[in-house]
Amino acid sequence: MKRLKWLGGLAAVALLLSRPQAASRGAAEAMARWYASVAPALFPFLALMPLLTGGEAIGAYEAMLERPMRACFRLPGAAAPGMIVGMAAGTPAGALAARNVAAGSGMNRGQLLRLAAATAGFSPAFLVGGIGVGMLDSAAMGWKLWMAQLLTQITLLVLLRGAWKRRVEGVEAVGTAVGDQPIRGAVMGILTICGYMTLFGALAGALGEWVGQGPADALVCLLDVPSGALRVSKLALPEAVRLPLLAGMCGFGGMCVIAQSLGALNGCGIGAGAYVGIRVLAGAIEAGCMVLLLKLPQIKVGYLVEPIREKPLAAAMLIAAIMACPVLAKLNKSIS
Numbered sequence: 001m002k003r004l005k006w007l008g009g010l011a012a013v014a015l016l017l018s019r020p021q022a023a024s025r026g027a028a029e030a031m032a033r034w035y036a037s038v039a040p041a042l043f044p045f046l047a048l049m050p051l052l053t054g055g056e057a058i059g060a061y062e063a064m065l066e067r068p069m070r071a072c073f074r075l076p077g078a079a080a081p082g083m084i085v086g087m088a089a090g091t092p093a094g095a096l097a098a099r100n101v102a103a104g105s106g107m108n109r110g111q112l113l114r115l116a117a118a119t120a121g122f123s124p125a126f127l128v129g130g131i132g133v134g135m136l137d138s139a140a141m142g143w144k145l146w147m148a149q150l151l152t153q154i155t156l157l158v159l160l161r162g163a164w165k166r167r168v169e170g171v172e173a174v175g176t177a178v179g180d181q182p183i184r185g186a187v188m189g190i191l192t193i194c195g196y197m198t199l200f201g202a203l204a205g206a207l208g209e210w211v212g213q214g215p216a217d218a219l220v221c222l223l224d225v226p227s228g229a230l231r232v233s234k235l236a237l238p239e240a241v242r243l244p245l246l247a248g249m250c251g252f253g254g255m256c257v258i259a260q261s262l263g264a265l266n267g268c269g270i271g272a273g274a275y276v277g278i279r280v281l282a283g284a285i286e287a288g289c290m291v292l293l294l295k296l297p298q299i300k301v302g303y304l305v306e307p308i309r310e311k312p313l314a315a316a317m318l319i320a321a322i323m324a325c326p327v328l329a330k331l332n333k334s335i336s
Contacts, residue, residue, distance in 0.1 A: 003310070010204060013264055015203065016202055016206055017156060018035070018206070018210070019205070019209045022206050022208060022210075022257035023132070023202040023206040023318055024205070025199040025200045025205050026203070026204050026205020026206065026227070027198045027201050027202040027205065027207070028196040029201055029227070030200065030202070030204075030226070031132070031198055033197065033226050034193065034194045034198075037123075037126050037129065038123075038188050038193060038194075038197070039132045039193075039261070040125075041125040041126065042089055042090070042123065042189075042190060042193065043094050043186055043190055044192065045085055045088070046093055046185070046189045046318055047099065047183055047186035049093075049096060049100060049186070050290050052081050052085060052097065053081045053082065053085070053096075053101050054098045054100070054104065055104055055109065057081050058078040058081070058101060058233060059083055061080040062077035063077070064080075065080045071159070072158065072161075073114075073157045073158065073161050073163065074111075074161040075107075075111055075114070075115060075157075075161075076107060076111075077100055077104070078101050078105035078107070079102075079107065081097060081100075081101055082094065082097040082099075082100070082101040082116070082119070083098075083113050083115060083157070084114075085097035086098065086119030086120060086255075087117070087121070088123070088124070088154055089228035090120075090126065091120045091121065091122050091253065091257050091260055091261050092189075092260040092261050092263070092264040094116065094119050094121070094256075094261075095116045095120065095261040095265050096189070096264045098112055098116040098119070098265075099112065099116070099264060099268060099328075101115075102115070102268070108164075108165060108266070109164065109269050109270070110164025112265075112268060112270065113156065113164055113270050113274060113278075114160045114164065114165070115157075116157075116261065116265060116275075117261075117274075117275050117278035117279065118153055118156035118157045118160060118278065119156075119157070120154075120253060120257070120261055120279065121149045121153060121250070121251075121253070122149065122225070122250055122253075124146050126148055126226070126263075127142055127146045128142035128143055128145070130142075130229075131145060131229050131233070131246065131250075132145060135229055136233050137164070142242060142324025143283070143291070144243065144290065144294070145250060146290040147244070148247045148251075148286050148290045148293055150253055151227050151284060151289045152282050152284075152285045152286040152289055153282075155285055156278065156281070156285065167335040192263075196256055196259060196260050196263075197224070197226075197256060199256075200223050200224045200227075200254075200255070200256035200259075201224060201263060203223060204216075204219070204223050204227045206225050207220065207223075212224065215260045217231045217232075221249050221254070222254065222255060223254055223255050224254050224255075224256045225252075225254040225256070225257065228249055228254065229246055229249060229250075232245055232246055232249070233246075236263040240291075240294060243290050244288075244290045245287070246290075247286045247291075248283045248286050248287035249283070250279060250283075250286060251279070251282040251283035251285060251286030252282065252283035253279050253282075253283075253299035257273065258276060258279060261275065289329075300310070307333075
C-alpha cells in the first residue's frame with residue numbers, strides 16, 4: 001500500500017509538471033469555489049463544533065431523540081448532532097462531528113462508520129446556490145438536488161441500521177480544546193479543505209489537457225464534484241438525464257471529498273474500502289431519488305433559496321444557532 005501511494009504521488013507530480021498552466025488554472029478555479037461557497041458555509045460549524053458535539057450537546061440530544069434514533073437507525077440519541085451537522089453542513093464537518101459524538105458517547109466503530117458515511121454530502125449553499133443557481137440557472141433544480149441528498153442520507157441510515165457492530169477504541173475527539181483553540185482549529189480545518197480542493201483542482205485541470213475533452217470530463221467528475229458539475233451543466237443533455245447524473249455525482253462525492261472525510265476519521269479504524277463502497281451506493285440511490293423527484297410537480301421555492309445563495313455564511317450560522325438551542329437550554333437548566 002505504501003508503495004502504491006508513493007507511485008501515485010510520483011505520477012501526480014509528473015502530471016502537474018507536464019501541464020503547469022492547466023494545473024494552475026484548475027487550482028485557481030478550485031480556490032475561487034472554496035472562497036465563494038465552501039468556506040463561509042462550513043466555518044460556523046467547525047468553529048462551534050465543541051458546543052454542537054461536546055458533552056452537553058450529547059446529553060441534550062440523548063434526552064430528546066434517544067428513542068426515535070434507536071428505533072429508526074439503531075443509533076444512540078447522542079449521534080443526532082453528528083447526523084444534523086452532516087446533513088446541514090456537508091463534508092468534512094459531518095465526519096468531524098460524527099467522530100466527536102462517537103468519542104463522547106462510546107459508539108462502536110460500525111455506528112461511527114454508518115453515521116459518517118451515510119450522512120456525508122454537500123451543504124445546501126453549494127447544491128442550491130452553487131450548482132442550481134450558479135451552474136444550471138435554476139433554483140428549483142438545486143432544490144431537487146438537495147432533496148435527493150436528504151432522501152439518500154435517510155435511506156442509507158435505514159438500510160445500514162444492522163451493519164458493522166465492532167467496538168471502537170482509542171477515538172479522540174476533535175475541536176474540544178478550551179480558549180481560542182476551537183477557532184484556531186476551525187481556521188486550520190478550513191485551510192485544509194482549501195488544500196484538498198486546490199490539489200484536486202490542479203490535477204483535474206492537468207488531466208483535462210492531457211487526455212482530451214471527453215475522457216477528461218469523466219475523470220474530473222470522479223475526482224472533484226464542483227469541477228465535474230460545471231462540465232456536466234454545460235452539456236446539451238435533457239433535464240431528465242442531466243439532473244440524475246449530477247445527483248449521482250453528488251451522492252458519490254468525488255475522491256476529493258472522500259479524501260477529506262477519511263482524513264477527518266483518521267485513527268478511528270474506519271476502512272477506506274467500506275467508506276467508498278457506501279458512497280458508491282449513495283450515488284446510485286441519489287440518482288434514483290432524482291428520477292422520482294423529477295416526476296413530482298414543480299414547487300416554487302425561490303423565497304427559500306435566495307437567502308442561502310446570497311448569504312451562505314448567515315444561513316450556516318442560523319442553522320448552527322438552531323442546533324445549539326437544546327444545548328443552551330440544558331446548560332441554563334443545570335445552572336438554575
